[in-house]
Amino acid sequence: MSDVLTVPRSRRTVEFFLLLLALGVAVGANYLAGIDREEPFGEYFWSQAVTLAVMGLFIHVILRFRAKYADPVILPIVIALNGIGLAMIHRLDLSALRVNPDFAPVAPQQVLWTAVAIGSAAVLLILLRDHRILRRFTYISLIVSAILLLLPLMPAPVGLEINGARIWISVGFGTFQPGEIAKITLAIFFAGYLSTNRDLILLAGKKIGPLQLPRFRDLAPMAAAWLVSIGVLIFQRDLGSSILFFGLFMVMIYVATSRVSWVLIGLALIGVGVFVALELFSHVALRFDSWINAFAPEVYGRAPGGSAQVVQGLFGLANGGLIGTGLGAGRPDLVTYANSDMIIAALGEELGLIGVVAIVMLYVLLVSRGIRAALGTKDGFGKLLACGLSFTIALQCFVVIGGITRLIPLTGLTTPFMSAGGSSLLANWLIVGLLLLISETARRPAPSPLMKDSFPAPLGMNGKRLKKKPAQEATP
Amino acid sequence: MNQAIRSAWVVAISMFALVLGSLTYVQFFQAQELKENDWNSRQLYQDFGRQRGAILVDGRAIAESVPSNDQFNFQRVYNDPELYAHLTGYYSLSLGTTQLETAESAILSGTSSSLFYDRVVQLFSGVGTQGASVELTIDPEIQRLAWDLIPDGQRGSIVVMEPSTGNILAMVSKPSFDPNLLAVHDTSVILENAAALSEQPGLSIYTNPATQSLVSPGSVFKLVDAAAALESGEYDAESEIPNPPALEFPGIDYALPNYVTGNCASRATADLEFALEQSCNTPFAQIAIDLGEEAIQEQAARFGFGEQLSIPTDVTASVFPSDLSETELAQSAVGQFDTRVTPLQMAMVASAIANDGELMQPQLIKSVRAPDLELIDAPQPELLRRSVSEATANQLTDWMVNVVDNGTAAGAQIPGVRVAGKTGTAEVTETGDNAWFTGFAPAEDPQVALSIVMENVDIPTGQQLTSPSAKRLIEAVLNR
Numbered sequence: 035m036s037d038v039l040t041v042p043r044s045r046r047t048v049e050f051f052l053l054l055l056a057l058g059v060a061v062g063a064n065y066l067a068g069i070d071r072e073e074p075f076g077e078y079f080w081s082q083a084v085t086l087a088v089m090g091l092f093i094h095v096i097l098r099f100r101a102k103y104a105d106p107v108i109l110p111i112v113i114a115l116n117g118i119g120l121a122m123i124h125r126l127d128l129s130a131l132r133v134n135p136d137f138a139p140v141a142p143q144q145v146l147w148t149a150v151a152i153g154s155a156a157v158l159l160i161l162l163r164d165h166r167i168l169r170r171f172t173y174i175s176l177i178v179s180a181i182l183l184l185l186p187l188m189p190a191p192v193g194l195e196i197n198g199a200r201i202w203i204s205v206g207f208g209t210f211q212p213g214e215i216a217k218i219t220l221a222i223f224f225a226g227y228l229s230t231n232r233d234l235i236l237l238a239g240k241k242i243g244p245l246q247l248p249r250f251r252d253l254a255p256m257a258a259a260w261l262v263s264i265g266v267l268i269f270q271r272d273l274g275s276s277i278l279f280f281g282l283f284m285v286m287i288y289v290a291t292s293r294v295s296w297v298l299i300g301l302a303l304i305g306v307g308v309f310v311a312l313e314l315f316s317h318v319a320l321r322f323d324s325w326i327n328a329f330a331p332e333v334y335g336r337a338p339g340g341s342a343q344v345v346q347g348l349f350g351l352a353n354g355g356l357i358g359t360g361l362g363a364g365r366p367d368l369v370t371y372a373n374s375d376m377i378i379a380a381l382g383e384e385l386g387l388i389g390v391v392a393i394v395m396l397y398v399l400l401v402s403r404g405i406r407a408a409l410g411t412k413d414g415f416g417k418l419l420a421c422g423l424s425f426t427i428a429l430q431c432f433v434v435i436g437g438i439t440r441l442i443p444l445t446g447l448t449t450p451f452m453s454a455g456g457s458s459l460l461a462n463w464l465i466v467g468l469l470l471l472i473s474e475t476a477r478r479p480a481p482s483p484l485m486k487d488s489f490p491a492p493l494g495m496n497g498k499r500l501k502k503k504p505a506q507e508a509t510p
Numbered sequence: 511m512n513q514a515i516r517s518a519w520v521v522a523i524s525m526f527a528l529v530l531g532s533l534t535y536v537q538f539f540q541a542q543e544l545k546e547n548d549w550n551s552r553q554l555y556q557d558f559g560r561q562r563g564a565i566l567v568d569g570r571a572i573a574e575s576v577p578s579n580d581q582f583n584f585q586r587v588y589n590d591p592e593l594y595a596h597l598t599g600y601y602s603l604s605l606g607t608t609q610l611e612t613a614e615s616a617i618l619s620g621t622s623s624s625l626f627y628d629r630v631v632q633l634f635s636g637v638g639t640q641g642a643s644v645e646l647t648i649d650p651e652i653q654r655l656a657w658d659l660i661p662d663g664q665r666g667s668i669v670v671m672e673p674s675t676g677n678i679l680a681m682v683s684k685p686s687f688d689p690n691l692l693a694v695h696d697t698s699v700i701l702e703n704a705a706a707l708s709e710q711p712g713l714s715i716y717t718n719p720a721t722q723s724l725v726s727p728g729s730v731f732k733l734v735d736a737a738a739a740l741e742s743g744e745y746d747a748e749s750e751i752p753n754p755p756a757l758e759f760p761g762i763d764y765a766l767p768n769y770v771t772g773n774c775a776s777r778a779t780a781d782l783e784f785a786l787e788q789s790c791n792t793p794f795a796q797i798a799i800d801l802g803e804e805a806i807q808e809q810a811a812r813f814g815f816g817e818q819l820s821i822p823t824d825v826t827a828s829v830f831p832s833d834l835s836e837t838e839l840a841q842s843a844v845g846q847f848d849t850r851v852t853p854l855q856m857a858m859v860a861s862a863i864a865n866d867g868e869l870m871q872p873q874l875i876k877s878v879r880a881p882d883l884e885l886i887d888a889p890q891p892e893l894l895r896r897s898v899s900e901a902t903a904n905q906l907t908d909w910m911v912n913v914v915d916n917g918t919a920a921g922a923q924i925p926g927v928r929v930a931g932k933t934g935t936a937e938v939t940e941t942g943d944n945a946w947f948t949g950f951a952p953a954e955d956p957q958v959a960l961s962i963v964m965e966n967v968d969i970p971t972g973q974q975l976t977s978p979s980a981k982r983l984i985e986a987v988l989n990r
Contacts, residue, residue, distance in 0.1 A: 425521075
């Protein structure tokens with residue numbers, strides 16, 4: 035069985051109560067973070083609480099009217115993650131302020147970004163109504179992706195190089211990483227292209243041994259997209275993003291074709307890419323070295339490219355141990371980039387293994403609900419898009435937490451919804467908007483006239499049950 | 511397509527499982543190893559970020575942690591720093607801790623098991639772990655007086671204690687230093703300051719001279735000889751001991767002289783009273799040779815020699831040498847040669863004699879109070895051991911009173927108070943002489959025992975700085 039039968043209930047009330055729970059966690063964390071260091075119920079406390087509550091309930095209300103059957107778990111999970119992130123960023127601000135009273139706090143900015151990001155997701159929900167409209171923009175998405183990824187390479191007033199990576203652009207009031215949005219547009223392109231051309235890719239072309247090779251012209255746009263993501267690695271020196279693009283690319287090809295052999299070829303290509311990168315780019319080689327030899331004195335003290343950051347992160351996690359020091363009671367401020375790249379180390383220190391496992395479980399649930407939407411929706415485009423986006427979140431968590439725990443080399447990636455940084459937050463909230471829309475089509479009981487690219491789902495004998503749609507099954 | 515989506519989900523879940531595994535490994539299995547890593551400054555930051563308890567003297571903090579606007583949250587501040595430096599020690603980022611900051615660290619930092627209940631309360635009330643405070647037995651007025659009695663630039667120590675309890679009322683040494691210089695939160699500044707302090711002659715920031723520096727006792731050691739003589743049963747108040755101007759030893763070209771300008775020369779034989787009164791060397795050398803090295807050593811041990819005490823700061827063991835030739839034994843018996851004592855040790859000798867022969871454990875801690883001021887611990891007076899019999903103690907007391915009334919310690923006389931005392935001058939060729947006073951008062955009901963040592967002084971100055979100072983300290987304690 036490969037389809038999912040969903041009981042046609044909207045579950046919006048469940049969402050409402052889960053949302054209250056999530057808000058309780060987020061606001062409570064924020065209160066605890068400042069309890070020992072500032073006036074309780076200060077300005078920031080209210081701005082965080084009100085922003086999350088108003089914007090969260092706003093999305094909830096939109097869903098009630100626009101996407102009644104959307105998945106009820108996604109929104110509360112994301113609100114909780116976003117709120118915990120804001121609390122930790124605020125808590126780190128307080129530590130920084132203690133040392134340097136002139137420090138410009140990051141959290142108020144991040145609250146503003148949260149409002150913008152959730153607002154953007156709301157606009158997306160209102161304007162888009164159905165994710166399948168995006169399919170019309172398949173090739174436009176490719177062009178937009180290319181432009182977004184090339185923007186940071188533009189000369190100075192537009193493109194900016196920060197910490198050796200050219201992934202930022204200047205947007206008047208601050209900086210922005212267009213690559214985060216490119217993640218979505220690339221996913222739209224892959225989903226659109228693969229859902230249209232998968233039969234051609236699968237069937238047209240020569241068969242050599244066990245491998246069914248596609249025709250070159252069928253793969254040309256894919257190759258172009260692949261090259262774009264390689265280009266990111268080479269020209270922008272952003273290892274994390276290129277891993278993410280690779281992963282997105284691989285999972286969508288696999289889901290479209292169900293061919294494990296292609297995944298293996300893809301992995302081999304990544305292997306070659308990593309090898310070449312190690313040979314060619316000193317910053318990649320340094321990262322690799324400070325992963326393997328993190329505890330060697332000469333590697334620890336090396337600047338730049340030393341292992342001090344990851345080792346300090348490990349110390350933080352160890353300090354937290356099983357139950358953590360408690361919010362505000364640890365020393366996560368000792369880790370560089372504690373509020374962005376290393377926020378999981380900060381959370382692990384203060385919330386302990388128990389707390390950080392709970393956070394990871396929130397991601398597991400989020401990704402699983404996204405995949406569930408992919409399984410449930412009936413159009414190939416939606417399946418690919420939902421699966422690709424969900425998988426990206428999982429991959430991003432893996433790369434970030436794996437890097438922090440020294441499972442894999444550390445790469446500079448944000449933790450979705452939690453790290454300080456507006457572009458990442460905006461992009462991830464847009465992804466949430468898309469997943470909510472896709473989950474709506476997956477769970478909606480009656481067939482919608484908008485479902486152009488799937489067979490009209492006939493009613494069952496008794497007129498109550500949806501019948502399985504066999505057309506797009508490609509599994510052997 | 512759904513089968514592939516499910517596979518993608520399995521891959522995603524596997525990735526999550528991997529990071530959960532690695533988180534568990536780091537935070538649980540590897541945690542201890544990481545905590546002990548040399549580069550891990552977290553323990554340090556944690557300790558320094560804690561509100562460490564205060565060290566109090568008569569209710570006033572001489573060391574306390576005040577909120578600071580830096581990465582450590584709290585700054586250790588020492589009030590009257592030089593006056594109490596050798597007691598408190600310091601709490602330093604790069605130099606660690608010394609003295610009470612070391613000895614009472616678990617209490618002050620709040621990690622002591624006796625504070626478990628308080629930690630639980632703090633955990634749930636959201637305030638950070640706070641340390642308990644430690645109140646000292648020190649009397650601030652006596653401490654200040656003792657400090658003033660050592661002239662600036664003079665190396666010396668004064669220890670004042672209560673014979674019946676072992677409580678230390680004052681313990682000062684000069685030169686002293688400002689521990690605040692070593693408690694700053696900048697390691698390079700600490701090292702600079704420590705280097706500057708080490709330039710100061712006679713100063714070690716690592717030790718408390720009153721408990722950890724070993725100096726020659728000279729004639730005050732004769733109290734031990736006299737005690738050994740009485741305890742042996744071979745001597746009593748009537749015994750007449752030969753008192754030649756110098757004790758000659760067969761076969762070597764050395765003679766142990768009596769002090770040339772003193773009154774010893776007036777008698778060819780001396781009883782113990784006279785020998786103590788005028789501090790004659792030859793009778794005591796004779797006693798030591800008669801009784802043997804072991805008898806002196808054993809008596810010294812009963813007064814606490816050879817024993818590392820903790821009061822609760824570490825006390826270095828005083829030394830009476832062993833495997834001595836006759837000459838060396840004679841010299842050692844008059845507090846020369848390799849006999850070395852801490853100033854506290856001599857106060858303990860006086861204290862034991864004052865307390866009818868019972869030596870009380872010296873104690874600096876009066877009480878320990880939790881952050882909520884609840885009393886956690888108040889050390890009770892503790893008998894260390896009996897040093898001499900009551901009869902011996904009484905006899906020694908009478909002789910020591912005689913030393914003050916008629917002898918070398920006349921400067922300590924107080925009208926209306928029977929003061930018991932013994933002076934000493936240790937000839938130290940390398941550094942110059944040490945002037946000593948040790949004693950107690952009032953003789954019939956001792957309230958205070960003390961020892962004073964001034965190092966590297968000429969004899970007249972030494973006399974000025976010992977017995978008269980003892981008088982003022984005794985008066986101060988009795989007038990409390």
